[in-house]
Amino acid sequence: MRIRWRVVVPVATVCTAALWWMASPASTPPAQALDPVAQASMGAPAPRDVAPAASAPRRAPFSAAGLDDRQARIALWQQRLERAKQTLAMYRAATRYPFDSRPASEHADQWLTHQVVTTDAPLRMPGTGIVPNLRVHTTQQKVFATGADTVLLTVTATDDNGAVLPLRVLSSMTHSPQDTGGGKAAPLAPVVTQPFVDDGSNGDARAGDGTFTARLDPSAEGFGNFAGLIRTELVVQSGDQQGYVAFDVVYAPRPPATWTGSVHDAMRDGSLDFILGVDVDQPGRYVITGRVDDADGKALALVTFNDELGAGARQVPLRVYGRLVRDLKPALPLTLHDVEGFLLKPDAYPDRALMASLDGPVATSRKYVAAQFSDALFSSDETQRYLAEYGKDVAQAQQQLAQLQGPPAKP
Amino acid sequence: MNTRLRNVSICGAVLAAAGFAAVSQATNYSLWVNGRTGGGQAGNYADFTYWGPATTAAGINKKSVNWDGYSHISDQNYLVRNALDCFCTGTNWCYVAAHSAGDLMVGYTLAMYGGSSRTITNATPNASGVCGASGAGTQTGWNIKWVDVAAGAGGGSELANVGDWATSEPLVSDLKTGTARALYDHNNTRSHWFYMWAGAKGTLYSGVLPGQDDEAVAYHSAGAVSGSSGGAYCNPSDWFCNDLTLGTAGNEGGTAKWSYHTVSFRDDNEQYNHYTNGQWQGTVGLVRQDMVTYAK
Numbered sequence: 001m002r003i004r005w006r007v008v009v010p011v012a013t014v015c016t017a018a019l020w021w022m023a024s025p026a027s028t029p030p031a032q033a034l035d036p037v038a039q040a041s042m043g044a045p046a047p048r049d050v051a052p053a054a055s056a057p058r059r060a061p062f063s064a065a066g067l068d069d070r071q072a073r074i075a076l077w078q079q080r081l082e083r084a085k086q087t088l089a090m091y092r093a094a095t096r097y098p099f100d101s102r103p104a105s106e107h108a109d110q111w112l113t114h115q116v117v118t119t120d121a122p123l124r125m126p127g128t129g130i131v132p133n134l135r136v137h138t139t140q141q142k143v144f145a146t147g148a149d150t151v152l153l154t155v156t157a158t159d160d161n162g163a164v165l166p167l168r169v170l171s172s173m174t175h176s177p178q179d180t181g182g183g184k185a186a187p188l189a190p191v192v193t194q195p196f197v198d199d200g201s202n203g204d205a206r207a208g209d210g211t212f213t214a215r216l217d218p219s220a221e222g223f224g225n226f227a228g229l230i231r232t233e234l235v236v237q238s239g240d241q242q243g244y245v246a247f248d249v250v251y252a253p254r255p256p257a258t259w260t261g262s263v264h265d266a267m268r269d270g271s272l273d274f275i276l277g278v279d280v281d282q283p284g285r286y287v288i289t290g291r292v293d294d295a296d297g298k299a300l301a302l303v304t305f306n307d308e309l310g311a312g313a314r315q316v317p318l319r320v321y322g323r324l325v326r327d328l329k330p331a332l333p334l335t336l337h338d339v340e341g342f343l344l345k346p347d348a349y350p351d352r353a354l355m356a357s358l359d360g361p362v363a364t365s366r367k368y369v370a371a372q373f374s375d376a377l378f379s380s381d382e383t384q385r386y387l388a389e390y391g392k393d394v395a396q397a398q399q400q401l402a403q404l405q406g407p408p409a410k411p
Numbered sequence: 412m413n414t415r416l417r418n419v420s421i422c423g424a425v426l427a428a429a430g431f432a433a434v435s436q437a438t439n440y441s442l443w444v445n446g447r448t449g450g451g452q453a454g455n456y457a458d459f460t461y462w463g464p465a466t467t468a469a470g471i472n473k474k475s476v477n478w479d480g481y482s483h484i485s486d487q488n489y490l491v492r493n494a495l496d497c498f499c500t501g502t503n504w505c506y507v508a509a510h511s512a513g514d515l516m517v518g519y520t521l522a523m524y525g526g527s528s529r530t531i532t533n534a535t536p537n538a539s540g541v542c543g544a545s546g547a548g549t550q551t552g553w554n555i556k557w558v559d560v561a562a563g564a565g566g567g568s569e570l571a572n573v574g575d576w577a578t579s580e581p582l583v584s585d586l587k588t589g590t591a592r593a594l595y596d597h598n599n600t601r602s603h604w605f606y607m608w609a610g611a612k613g614t615l616y617s618g619v620l621p622g623q624d625d626e627a628v629a630y631h632s633a634g635a636v637s638g639s640s641g642g643a644y645c646n647p648s649d650w651f652c653n654d655l656t657l658g659t660a661g662n663e664g665g666t667a668k669w670s671y672h673t674v675s676f677r678d679d680n681e682q683y684n685h686y687t688n689g690q691w692q693g694t695v696g697l698v699r700q701d702m703v704t705y706a707k
Contacts, residue, residue: 076704083705087557087604094602094671099526106670107598108637115639117589119572122618126574130618143593179579229584244574248584287523289596304599306526344523349581351485382526382551389504389554 074404081397088390095383100306101271101321103328104291104299111291111299113338113357116141123157123236123243131241133159138245144342146252146354151216152203153247155196157238164210169196170235170242174216176228190222194232212236218251227252227350252353256282256343259356260313263336263363270322270374274303274336274363275315282353283311288341290318290362294330303336306344316341322374333365437502438534439556441470441706442494446511446564447582447627449480453490454540456497462510463691469699470506470706474498480512483581484519484594490540491520497542499553501531506706507558510695511627511685512586514563518597518605525552525601558605559701561694562625562685565669566632566641567591569620588632588641597637598670605669606701608676609633609655610683610694611646622652623678625694627685630655633694635672636662646679675701 097103104111116139123136134157141152157167176189196214200207203215218230234245262277274290288305303318320334339362342352443462445451451458456474459465465475476494478487499505509517528549532542567588570576576583585591610625610633620629622643630636630644634655644662645652653664659673668674676697683694691699 080705080707090604091602099599099601102598107596108667109639109669110596110598117593118640119569119588120621121569121573124573126578140589143590177579177581177584179581229581231578231584233578246572246574246578248587248590250590285527306523345485346524347486347489349483349486351483380551385550385554389556393556 070404074401077397077400077404081394081401084390084393084397088387088394091383091386091390095386096327096377097321097324098319098378098380100304101319101324102302102304103324104301107302110289110302113291113340113359114142117143123238123241125235125242125244134165134238134241135160136236136238136243136245137162138247140247140249143248144250144252144350144352144354145216145218147254147356148219149354150203150218151247151249152213153194153196153216153232154204154211154213155234155236155245156211157236157243165238167210167212168237169212170237172196172214172232172234174221174230174232176223176226177231187226187228189226189228189230192221196234216247216249218249219253223251223253225253227353229350250350250352252350254281254353255355256280256284256353257286257309257314257341257355259358265363265365267368267372268319270372270376272320272322272325272334272365272368272373273317274320274365275317276339276362278309278314278316278341278355280309280311280314282343283309285309285344285346286316286341287344287352288316288318288339288355290336290339290358292318292320293335293337295333295335296331298330300324300328300330300334305341321378323377325373326370326375329370332369333367335364336362338362437504438498439471439707440498440503440505441473441702442476442498442505442507443469443473444476444491444507444509444513444517445478445480446509446513446562447480447576447586449478451475451477453477453479454493454536454538456494456536456540460689462687462695463689467691467699468703469691470508470702472498473702478516481580481582484512484516484585486581488516488520488523491516492524493536493540493542495520495553495555496529496532497534497536497540499555500529500550501534501545501547501554503534504554504556506556506702508561508698508702508706509558509563510561510687510698511564512582514560514565514605515567515585515591515594517558517560518565518600519595521555521601521603522595522597522599525599527552529553552601555603556706558600558603559608559675559698560605560633561608561698562610562628563605563607563633563635564628565591565597566628566636568628568632569641570616570627573619575616575619589639591632592639597635597672600669600671602671605635605672606675607633607635607672608683608694608697608701609674609678610685611678611681612684623649623655623681625678625683625685630677634662634674634677635668637667637669642666646677646681648679 119138122130123134137156139154157165172194174194175191194214196212198212204213230249230251232247257280260277286309290303292301305316339358341355445461450461459475478490531547533545536542571583571586611623613624613626622645623630631641644655647654657674686693687695
């Protein structure tokens, strides 16, 4: 249906006014000037459109003030044009490859899996002052854990230069915080003492080095049926100073899916798919990420699957996009390695249940030649939508500038 | 039917037609996503309690995307998805501004759900902030032009690590530096640019927050420095600490920023802290100005 706005708008305006008049008691005061929010939501020029002149009255175009206004508006639209052009160019460049097959350089901090989380802070109790030259260094093997995963935790007292200082662990307790937010009941979880040792056992790297270690083992410590946050809290002491340390691990009791061990590759539409077999126990949205190196071991691409999987035997494609291969010219064949995955649970905590990770090389592709990969740029409904909109923004800014830079209208 | 009633009926029909047409008209919106503490009523897009007076200009058709600023990011994320579904689908487009933990919220949304199928809505929210289907079907992802971030907590805060923020608070657990950085792939913004504003007027927690800070988050987070842990980053005037660089360039010392993140503002004069004070203050004030200039 095509709406005749020239008819509708005046009629609607008159009708609105008439309805308002009919509904208003006689004592209703005159409406006040609309605030900028109301104006904007009614489709009138938004405040930023009149900036920087803002709410100032429009000046005569040939006056000095009028010319200043004009220059300011030109500067504003030049800024807007610049950002619009930049946004368009950057989006066009970024989307030459699909969102699920990206250059490794774009995800440098994702390349190493199982990155140990470290912290370094003054050794102190919360809310208290800082003792100079006394710090506490911690490491945590992982943040998310599932099933039989264990998590190594370490704590060390140091001076400002990193030299290890004597430390005592006064208390160490593992439990789940009771407040889960949103009025939800806290799941039942045990409270256990967590032994931190410096005797070279239970994951402790070296006896007597001043670093105390615990191996959190949720399934063996009574958390086997628990899903949520497991917190290990310590009070430690070095010299006369006491300090607080906490480690948080987000735990899910069982993996939602298992790898079948089946992996093969296929060339589809000029792109290389590594296809992994998965046996899905809990259906839902899965986020699965793998890394791809070339034959020389050079990082090439981060490949991702983020979509729904039904229960049962499924195949997960991890795609190396053809144009990416053509552009980056890797040595072939390609190797998929270090694949991680989890079930994403919307609007829940924990928001994920991890699958067992596939560490190290997972599969090496058959031998293809570069010419078998497509050099077509990626395109989708989504990217076309964005490019059209960003292009429109550029055109609009150019039009505004052209109008402003033209001869001023005669009064 | 008397004349007055007939006039009312005609006017009602015309207004309904105009309303229908308005739905199919392209509209741009400015969405503001709050951080820790919240304060605005969830689902009420006109409630700017967290930010400041609702009469203040803050980008075209501004909407306050309120969440409680207390619960876990994943628990409250539906509120952000609701807002994006409402205002950023079909022919409608959004500019997004976020503060503090709102950065984590927006980043999480795009990384986890940025490529999901979304229902195109009528941009008319009900009391819960949910919009109805327009009948135009679905689309992949949302329509977001770019994201402005004041005092971003996407990289977490050491105040969450060391227990200075209430350890019982669910969000504080998400804001631990290691947890925030492991929560999602921060480089995966679906090619949307995050413009970062980093404040440095922090004094109270200077010994706890590494490098420069705004009293709640350090430069490593507000400046989108990549990696699984935080670090100390400063202004160029500090010779004993690596500089946080402007733009997308790597920082002094060699660390990279997350992809599609650029530092628009570094507080070299240490003038801006973390807090809005209910008056659009701190780095939020700078972002507001940017929204006024560019979100049109």
